[in-house]
Amino acid sequence: MMKFYDCQPAPSPRRVRIFLHEKGVEIPTVQVDLGSKEQLGDDFRAVNPDCTVPVLELEDGSRLTEILAICHYIEALHPEPRLLGRDAKEQALILMWNAKIEQLGLAALAEMFRNNTRGMRSRALTGPIDFEQIPALVERGRVRAEAFLARLNEHLSSSEFIVGDRFTLADISALVMIDFAKWSNVLIQEHWVHLQRWYDEVSNRSSASA
Numbered sequence: 359m360m361k362f363y364d365c366q367p368a369p370s371p372r373r374v375r376i377f378l379h380e381k382g383v384e385i386p387t388v389q390v391d392l393g394s395k396e397q398l399g400d401d402f403r404a405v406n407p408d409c410t411v412p413v414l415e416l417e418d419g420s421r422l423t424e425i426l427a428i429c430h431y432i433e434a435l436h437p438e439p440r441l442l443g444r445d446a447k448e449q450a451l452i453l454m455w456n457a458k459i460e461q462l463g464l465a466a467l468a469e470m471f472r473n474n475t476r477g478m479r480s481r482a483l484t485g486p487i488d489f490e491q492i493p494a495l496v497e498r499g500r501v502r503a504e505a506f507l508a509r510l511n512e513h514l515s516s517s518e519f520i521v522g523d524r525f526t527l528a529d530i531s532a533l534v535m536i537d538f539a540k541w542s543n544v545l546i547q548e549h550w551v552h553l554q555r556w557y558d559e560v561s562n563r564s565s566a567s568a
Protein backbone atom coordinates (compact mmCIF):
# COMPACT_ATOMS: atom_id res chain seq x y z
CA MET A 359 0.00 0.00 0.00
CA MET A 360 1.22 3.51 -0.74
CA LYS A 361 1.81 5.90 2.15
CA PHE A 362 1.80 9.70 2.15
CA TYR A 363 3.92 11.71 4.60
CA ASP A 364 2.13 15.00 5.18
CA CYS A 365 2.14 18.00 7.49
CA GLN A 366 -1.29 19.61 7.55
CA PRO A 367 -0.24 23.27 8.02
CA ALA A 368 2.72 23.23 5.58
CA PRO A 369 2.36 24.58 2.03
CA SER A 370 4.37 21.94 0.13
CA PRO A 371 2.35 18.84 1.06
CA ARG A 372 -0.85 20.85 0.48
CA ARG A 373 0.05 21.01 -3.20
CA VAL A 374 -0.03 17.21 -3.31
CA ARG A 375 -3.24 17.02 -1.23
CA ILE A 376 -5.03 19.31 -3.68
CA PHE A 377 -3.69 17.27 -6.60
CA LEU A 378 -4.97 14.02 -5.00
CA HIS A 379 -8.35 15.61 -4.22
CA GLU A 380 -8.77 16.72 -7.85
CA LYS A 381 -8.00 13.13 -8.92
CA GLY A 382 -10.36 11.68 -6.33
CA VAL A 383 -7.51 9.56 -4.94
CA GLU A 384 -7.07 8.80 -1.24
CA ILE A 385 -3.79 7.52 0.20
CA PRO A 386 -3.18 6.52 3.83
CA THR A 387 -1.43 9.46 5.42
CA VAL A 388 1.07 9.96 8.23
CA GLN A 389 1.42 13.41 9.80
CA VAL A 390 4.97 14.64 10.39
CA ASP A 391 5.10 17.37 13.05
CA LEU A 392 7.42 20.03 11.63
CA GLY A 393 6.59 22.22 14.66
CA SER A 394 8.41 19.84 16.99
CA LYS A 395 11.17 19.20 14.39
CA GLU A 396 10.12 15.60 13.86
CA GLN A 397 11.58 15.87 10.33
CA LEU A 398 15.08 16.09 11.84
CA GLY A 399 14.74 12.99 14.02
CA ASP A 400 16.33 9.66 13.15
CA ASP A 401 13.02 8.01 12.23
CA PHE A 402 12.08 10.55 9.57
CA ARG A 403 15.66 10.94 8.33
CA ALA A 404 15.50 7.26 7.44
CA VAL A 405 12.41 8.08 5.34
CA ASN A 406 13.84 11.21 3.68
CA PRO A 407 17.45 12.28 4.30
CA ASP A 408 16.52 15.74 2.98
CA CYS A 409 14.20 16.10 6.02
CA THR A 410 11.26 17.50 4.04
CA VAL A 411 7.61 16.68 3.37
CA PRO A 412 5.81 15.67 1.23
CA VAL A 413 7.02 12.10 0.70
CA LEU A 414 5.14 9.41 -1.20
CA GLU A 415 6.13 5.88 -0.30
CA LEU A 416 5.33 3.42 -3.08
CA GLU A 417 4.11 -0.17 -2.79
CA ASP A 418 7.67 -1.52 -3.11
CA GLY A 419 8.94 0.76 -0.33
CA SER A 420 10.78 3.23 -2.58
CA ARG A 421 10.07 6.89 -1.90
CA LEU A 422 9.41 10.02 -3.92
CA THR A 423 10.55 13.16 -2.10
CA GLU A 424 9.77 15.92 -4.59
CA ILE A 425 6.30 17.34 -5.29
CA LEU A 426 6.68 17.24 -9.06
CA ALA A 427 7.83 13.62 -9.00
CA ILE A 428 4.89 12.65 -6.78
CA CYS A 429 2.37 14.43 -9.02
CA HIS A 430 3.91 12.88 -12.13
CA TYR A 431 3.57 9.41 -10.63
CA ILE A 432 -0.06 9.97 -9.57
CA GLU A 433 -0.92 11.36 -13.01
CA ALA A 434 0.51 8.22 -14.64
CA LEU A 435 -1.59 5.96 -12.38
CA HIS A 436 -4.73 8.13 -12.60
CA PRO A 437 -4.61 10.07 -15.88
CA GLU A 438 -7.94 11.88 -15.50
CA PRO A 439 -8.46 14.73 -15.02
CA ARG A 440 -5.24 15.73 -16.76
CA LEU A 441 -3.46 18.08 -14.36
CA LEU A 442 -0.07 17.88 -16.11
CA GLY A 443 -1.29 18.60 -19.63
CA ARG A 444 -2.88 16.84 -22.60
CA ASP A 445 -0.30 17.46 -25.31
CA ALA A 446 3.37 18.41 -25.62
CA LYS A 447 2.79 22.15 -25.57
CA GLU A 448 0.40 22.12 -22.62
CA GLN A 449 2.71 19.81 -20.65
CA ALA A 450 5.68 22.08 -21.32
CA LEU A 451 3.79 25.24 -20.34
CA ILE A 452 2.61 23.65 -17.08
CA LEU A 453 6.18 22.64 -16.18
CA MET A 454 7.43 26.09 -17.16
CA TRP A 455 4.92 27.94 -14.97
CA ASN A 456 5.33 25.47 -12.13
CA ALA A 457 9.08 26.16 -12.15
CA LYS A 458 8.56 29.93 -12.20
CA ILE A 459 6.07 29.71 -9.32
CA GLU A 460 8.57 27.67 -7.30
CA GLN A 461 11.69 29.68 -8.12
CA LEU A 462 10.35 33.23 -8.35
CA GLY A 463 7.36 33.02 -6.02
CA LEU A 464 7.53 30.27 -3.41
CA ALA A 465 11.31 30.55 -2.92
CA ALA A 466 11.07 34.32 -2.36
CA LEU A 467 8.24 33.83 0.13
CA ALA A 468 10.10 31.06 1.95
CA GLU A 469 13.10 33.38 2.16
CA MET A 470 10.89 36.03 3.79
CA PHE A 471 9.15 33.69 6.18
CA ARG A 472 12.14 31.62 7.27
CA ASN A 473 14.41 34.60 7.86
CA ASN A 474 11.78 36.50 9.82
CA THR A 475 10.21 33.95 12.16
CA ARG A 476 11.45 33.49 15.73
CA GLY A 477 10.69 29.78 15.76
CA MET A 478 12.83 29.37 12.63
CA ARG A 479 16.07 30.73 14.12
CA SER A 480 18.86 28.52 12.80
CA ARG A 481 16.30 26.93 10.45
CA ALA A 482 16.61 29.52 7.68
CA LEU A 483 16.73 26.72 5.11
CA THR A 484 15.12 23.29 5.07
CA GLY A 485 17.31 20.21 5.35
CA PRO A 486 19.57 18.49 7.84
CA ILE A 487 22.05 21.40 8.20
CA ASP A 488 21.14 24.35 10.44
CA PHE A 489 21.59 27.80 8.89
CA GLU A 490 21.18 31.08 10.78
CA GLN A 491 18.74 33.71 9.59
CA ILE A 492 19.88 36.61 7.42
CA PRO A 493 17.46 39.49 8.21
CA ALA A 494 18.28 41.37 4.98
CA LEU A 495 16.67 38.58 2.98
CA VAL A 496 13.22 39.45 4.38
CA GLU A 497 12.92 42.72 2.46
CA ARG A 498 14.61 41.29 -0.61
CA GLY A 499 12.15 38.41 -0.53
CA ARG A 500 9.21 40.83 -0.37
CA VAL A 501 10.43 42.76 -3.41
CA ARG A 502 10.92 39.52 -5.37
CA ALA A 503 7.57 38.03 -4.32
CA GLU A 504 5.58 41.18 -5.10
CA ALA A 505 7.26 41.53 -8.48
CA PHE A 506 6.29 37.96 -9.32
CA LEU A 507 2.67 38.41 -8.19
CA ALA A 508 2.45 41.54 -10.36
CA ARG A 509 3.83 39.50 -13.27
CA LEU A 510 1.25 36.77 -12.65
CA ASN A 511 -1.52 39.39 -12.55
CA GLU A 512 -0.39 40.63 -15.96
CA HIS A 513 -0.28 37.06 -17.31
CA LEU A 514 -3.80 36.37 -16.04
CA SER A 515 -5.16 39.41 -17.86
CA SER A 516 -5.19 37.29 -21.02
CA SER A 517 -5.45 33.75 -19.64
CA GLU A 518 -8.33 32.20 -17.68
CA PHE A 519 -6.07 29.82 -15.76
CA ILE A 520 -2.27 29.84 -15.44
CA VAL A 521 -2.09 27.65 -18.54
CA GLY A 522 -4.96 28.15 -20.96
CA ASP A 523 -8.57 27.46 -20.07
CA ARG A 524 -8.15 24.50 -17.72
CA PHE A 525 -7.17 24.01 -14.07
CA THR A 526 -3.74 22.32 -13.79
CA LEU A 527 -0.84 21.75 -11.42
CA ALA A 528 0.32 25.29 -12.21
CA ASP A 529 -2.90 26.62 -10.64
CA ILE A 530 -2.44 24.38 -7.61
CA SER A 531 1.09 25.67 -7.06
CA ALA A 532 0.03 29.29 -7.53
CA LEU A 533 -2.96 28.92 -5.19
CA VAL A 534 -0.75 27.49 -2.45
CA MET A 535 1.76 30.27 -3.10
CA ILE A 536 -0.88 33.01 -2.61
CA ASP A 537 -2.07 31.43 0.65
CA PHE A 538 1.54 31.02 1.85
CA ALA A 539 2.20 34.68 1.00
CA LYS A 540 -0.35 35.67 3.67
CA TRP A 541 1.99 34.22 6.32
CA SER A 542 4.37 37.09 5.48
CA ASN A 543 1.58 39.62 5.00
CA VAL A 544 2.08 39.69 1.23
CA LEU A 545 -1.46 40.18 -0.04
CA ILE A 546 -3.12 40.51 -3.45
CA GLN A 547 -3.07 44.25 -4.10
CA GLU A 548 -6.35 45.95 -4.98
CA HIS A 549 -5.25 46.81 -8.50
CA TRP A 550 -4.24 43.20 -9.25
CA VAL A 551 -7.77 42.49 -10.47
CA HIS A 552 -6.84 39.58 -12.75
CA LEU A 553 -4.96 37.77 -10.02
CA GLN A 554 -7.90 38.32 -7.66
CA ARG A 555 -10.41 37.05 -10.25
CA TRP A 556 -8.34 33.90 -10.77
CA TYR A 557 -7.74 33.43 -7.03
CA ASP A 558 -11.48 33.68 -6.24
CA GLU A 559 -12.17 31.00 -8.82
CA VAL A 560 -9.51 28.48 -7.82
CA SER A 561 -9.94 28.92 -4.08
CA ASN A 562 -13.66 28.16 -4.48
CA ARG A 563 -12.98 24.65 -5.79
CA SER A 564 -13.63 21.97 -3.19
CA SER A 565 -10.02 20.77 -3.55
CA ALA A 566 -8.78 24.08 -2.10
CA SER A 567 -9.78 22.90 1.37
CA ALA A 568 -7.54 19.83 1.06
Ligand SMILES: N[C@@H](CCC(=O)N[C@@H](CS)C(=O)NCC(=O)O)C(=O)O
Binds near residue numbers: 368392409410424425
Ligand atom coordinates in the same frame (compact mmCIF):
# COMPACT_ATOMS: atom_id res chain seq x y z
N1 LIG B 1 11.90 19.56 -2.36
C1 LIG B 1 10.66 19.57 -1.73
C2 LIG B 1 10.60 20.75 -0.77
C3 LIG B 1 9.49 20.59 0.17
C4 LIG B 1 9.62 21.52 1.37
O1 LIG B 1 10.33 22.52 1.36
N2 LIG B 1 8.85 21.16 2.42
C5 LIG B 1 8.86 21.92 3.65
C6 LIG B 1 7.44 22.14 4.15
S1 LIG B 1 6.56 23.31 3.15
C7 LIG B 1 9.58 21.13 4.73
O2 LIG B 1 9.54 19.91 4.72
N3 LIG B 1 10.23 21.81 5.68
C8 LIG B 1 10.96 21.16 6.71
C9 LIG B 1 11.69 22.16 7.55
O3 LIG B 1 11.25 23.33 7.61
O4 LIG B 1 12.67 21.79 8.21
C10 LIG B 1 9.54 19.56 -2.74
O5 LIG B 1 9.34 20.54 -3.48
O6 LIG B 1 8.90 18.56 -2.79
